[in-house]
Amino acid sequence: MSSSLPEPVLRALREGFPPDFLTQEPGELAEYGRDWTRVYAPAPSGVVFPRSTEEVARLLALCHAHHVAVVPSGGRTGLAAGAVAAKGELVLSLRRMTRMEPVDVLGQTVRVQAGAITEAVHQHCAPLGLTWPVDFASKGSSTVGGNIATNAGGVKVIRYGLTRQWVLGLQVVTADGQVLELNGALEKNNTGLDLRQLFVGSEGTLGVITEATLKLTRLPGSLDVLLLAVPDVAGVLRVFREARQTSLTLSAYEFFTDACLARVERHRRFRQPFEARSGCYVLMEVEGAAPDVLEGFLASLFERGLVTDGTLAQSPSQASELWAYRESISESLSATGLPHKNDIALPIACLEAFCGELSRVFTERYPGWEICLFGHIGDGNLHVNVMKPEDMAKEDFFAHTKAADHTMFELVRRYRGSISAEHGIGLLKRDYLSYSRAPAELALLRALKTTLDPHHILNPGKVLD
Amino acid sequence: MKILVTAKRVEDAESKIRVNPQGTGIVPEGLKYKINPFDEIAVEEGLRLVAKHGGEVVVVSIGGKEVQEQLRHALAMGAHKAVWVNHAGALDQLAIAALLAKVVEAEKPDLAILGKQSIDDDQNQVGQYLAEFLGWGQATFASKVESLESDAEKGKHPGVMLSADGKAVVVVREVDNGLATVECQMPAVVTTDLRLNLPRYASLPGIMKAKSKPIQELTPAGLGVDVTPKVVIQKMVPPPARKAGIKVPDVATLVDKLKNEAKVV
Numbered sequence: 001m002s003s004s005l006p007e008p009v010l011r012a013l014r015e016g017f018p019p020d021f022l023t024q025e026p027g028e029l030a031e032y033g034r035d036w037t038r039v040y041a042p043a044p045s046g047v048v049f050p051r052s053t054e055e056v057a058r059l060l061a062l063c064h065a066h067h068v069a070v071v072p073s074g075g076r077t078g079l080a081a082g083a084v085a086a087k088g089e090l091v092l093s094l095r096r097m098t099r100m101e102p103v104d105v106l107g108q109t110v111r112v113q114a115g116a117i118t119e120a121v122h123q124h125c126a127p128l129g130l131t132w133p134v135d136f137a138s139k140g141s142s143t144v145g146g147n148i149a150t151n152a153g154g155v156k157v158i159r160y161g162l163t164r165q166w167v168l169g170l171q172v173v174t175a176d177g178q179v180l181e182l183n184g185a186l187e188k189n190n191t192g193l194d195l196r197q198l199f200v201g202s203e204g205t206l207g208v209i210t211e212a213t214l215k216l217t218r219l220p221g222s223l224d225v226l227l228l229a230v231p232d233v234a235g236v237l238r239v240f241r242e243a244r245q246t247s248l249t250l251s252a253y254e255f256f257t258d259a260c261l262a263r264v265e266r267h268r269r270f271r272q273p274f275e276a277r278s279g280c281y282v283l284m285e286v287e288g289a290a291p292d293v294l295e296g297f298l299a300s301l302f303e304r305g306l307v308t309d310g311t312l313a314q315s316p317s318q319a320s321e322l323w324a325y326r327e328s329i330s331e332s333l334s335a336t337g338l339p340h341k342n343d344i345a346l347p348i349a350c351l352e353a354f355c356g357e358l359s360r361v362f363t364e365r366y367p368g369w370e371i372c373l374f375g376h377i378g379d380g381n382l383h384v385n386v387m388k389p390e391d392m393a394k395e396d397f398f399a400h401t402k403a404a405d406h407t408m409f410e411l412v413r414r415y416r417g418s419i420s421a422e423h424g425i426g427l428l429k430r431d432y433l434s435y436s437r438a439p440a441e442l443a444l445l446r447a448l449k450t451t452l453d454p455h456h457i458l459n460p461g462k463v464l465d
Numbered sequence: 466m467k468i469l470v471t472a473k474r475v476e477d478a479e480s481k482i483r484v485n486p487q488g489t490g491i492v493p494e495g496l497k498y499k500i501n502p503f504d505e506i507a508v509e510e511g512l513r514l515v516a517k518h519g520g521e522v523v524v525v526s527i528g529g530k531e532v533q534e535q536l537r538h539a540l541a542m543g544a545h546k547a548v549w550v551n552h553a554g555a556l557d558q559l560a561i562a563a564l565l566a567k568v569v570e571a572e573k574p575d576l577a578i579l580g581k582q583s584i585d586d587d588q589n590q591v592g593q594y595l596a597e598f599l600g601w602g603q604a605t606f607a608s609k610v611e612s613l614e615s616d617a618e619k620g621k622h623p624g625v626m627l628s629a630d631g632k633a634v635v636v637v638r639e640v641d642n643g644l645a646t647v648e649c650q651m652p653a654v655v656t657t658d659l660r661l662n663l664p665r666y667a668s669l670p671g672i673m674k675a676k677s678k679p680i681q682e683l684t685p686a687g688l689g690v691d692v693t694p695k696v697v698i699q700k701m702v703p704p705p706a707r708k709a710g711i712k713v714p715d716v717a718t719l720v721d722k723l724k725n726e727a728k729v730v
Binding site: 307 | 477498619676
């Protein structure tokens with residue numbers, strides 16, 4: 001693939017589409033060529049902004065005919081470089097396709113275009129008491145299309161599952177420009193293979209999602225938000241075990257270490273939540289709890305010394321304050337240093353044993369380095385962030401972490417975990433995919449890719465090489 | 466020493482606040498409530514003072530039975546006992562100050578610390594009226610000399626201080642062009658500004674203990690206060706909706722519009 005657009009393509013883009021369809025302005029190229037990863041230098045050949053599925057279809061047919069690589073692009077909040085265009089690809093941004101249809105209150109669905117912002121969908125549905133329960137810190141920038149293409153996770157997975165479970169229908173444009181309508185708004189449709197699910201989590205490598213019918217649910221009733229101080233990761237898991245054995249409905253069970261909190265306090269200028277510092281903190285959200293059940297549970301945690309300090313939000317604004325400690329971690333790590341990020345998942349039953357071994361990996365591979373550990377531990381999901389030591393060059397740092405990742409991923413494989421719980425594979429984790437997928441599986445994935453995108457124009461080099 | 470603090474129940478700004486179609490008030494459905502943030506600062510300051518000098522903090526709220534939630538919150542933060550003036554209807558600032566004056570007469574605190582205003586109707590009158598009714602000195606808009614991120618703040622040192630002989634209160638207050646320090650003989654009324662302290666979170670043991678702390682119930686009639694409002698809200702009107710913005714094709718057009726339409730440059 002060439003790094004600039006072929007002349008006939010450039011001409012077709014200028015003559016066959018509106019004048020503001022294509023931009024090659026350097027500032028825009030730099031902006032649209034990257035996501036929240038900062039590892040690759042952006043270098044797209046252009047950015048196009050279609051307004052309709054029809055324009056997307058014509059564009060892809062054109063790119064297919066001329067073998068032009070295309071990077072589908074949503075809110076670019078990804079953390080695996082799935083939306084990075086570093087090799088002269090054409091970025092297909094869906095940011096102009098933000099239409100949302102009226103909510104179907106009876107069916108509890110809503111049809112939206114792929115560029116609709118996640119939070120805008122929430123605001124669209126909330127007045128009717130409904131929500132699309134896909135929720136994370138970047139919801140103000142991420143788009144529905146990106147959420148679906150990456151099968152996004154987030155902070156409510158413990159309660160609602162992944163994005164995959166909240167997509168009823170998809171409209172997808174294939175690499176050669178065909179428009180597929182998959183499943184529509186059907187709750188039940190047992191007519192053979194469910195092609196829709198093929199595109200959920202495909203990271204833009206199989207087709208471009210242009211519209212989706214989203215499944216909605218009732219907004220939760222009362223939510224209680226707690227922040228607890230526990231001594232260590234083992235303590236986090238002990239409290240989780242206790243919470244699982246009560247009748248409480250957990251809608252979030254998150255944890256972070258004191259290293260994360262210290263960086264949040266530094267970057268966001270938040271106060272220390274408790275008088276004494278603690279090794280780890282748990283952010284727990286409970287839905288519709290009877291006050292006596294919740295208080296009984298908390299009292300027993302204290303009496304047995306499982307938590308050393310804690311608070312229960314007394315108002316919605318206090319609940320937001322407590323959530324902000326957890327939700328500010330990613331941005332605070334990037335703002336105060338350079339993190340090397342890993343997003344791993346383990347069977348929940350293995351977490352305790354795995355974490356024990358993980359700290360040995362840290363001692364061996366990163367002696368004395370700052371490691372910021374946090375994540376959706378209730379889903380078996382750990383975000384492992386190794387911070388670049390101040391006096392180390394960026395290249396040396398990434399070379400070191402790359403080597404160390406193999407040691408960690410070997411451990412993940414041994415526990416039958418995943419090397420990417422929710423961030424996806426993109427470019428960043430591609431070379432490690434074999435730690436989580438067997439050779440036979442990889443061969444099947446390649447065959448599917450070639451069938452759907454014979455010229456390999458869709459997000460080439462992402463997920464598979 | 467004994468410190469009386471207030472904890473007014475106000476709408477949480479995280480709720481969507483809308484004026485009802487009749488313009489007689491706001492739509493109560495879906496609203497969540499909390500302690501007025503200025504009062505929460507008053508509670509915190511009271512707790513810090515008694516932590517330093519000993520004594521107790523009594524928290525007062527006026528309203529229907531739902532204000533017990535805010536009283537429990539203040540008790541969970543560490544207040545020692547609560548007084549609930551049970552009154553469901555509308556009150557104006559004079560009536561509130563009159564009720565508080567009666568509670569003060571009964572409780573005989575050395576200090577009354579109130580939020581400088583409440584975030585619902587933003588009146589900023591009750592503290593001043595209360596001082597007048599009691600014939601006490603007043604130090605309004607108590608603030609802090611150092612930053613709220615300072616070590617003193619982290620160590621929960623009070624911003625409101627007692628004089629060396631313990632008979633007066635020394636208050637740094639925010640004024641238009643800086644800070645002024647005033648001294649008031651006690652008993653006195655202090656009202657709190659936003660930068661006085663960062664209120665603590667109610668600890669879990671504090672929340673448990675709050676359940677068994679006493680809440681004393683009083684009524685306006687029992688206190689002998691006529692609360693018929695002298696100030697009545699005639700009408701509420703939401704602010705006009707903002708007009709949608711426009712997009713301009715280039716900087717030249719923007720400058721032209723700023724010059725000739727908005728006339729700001």
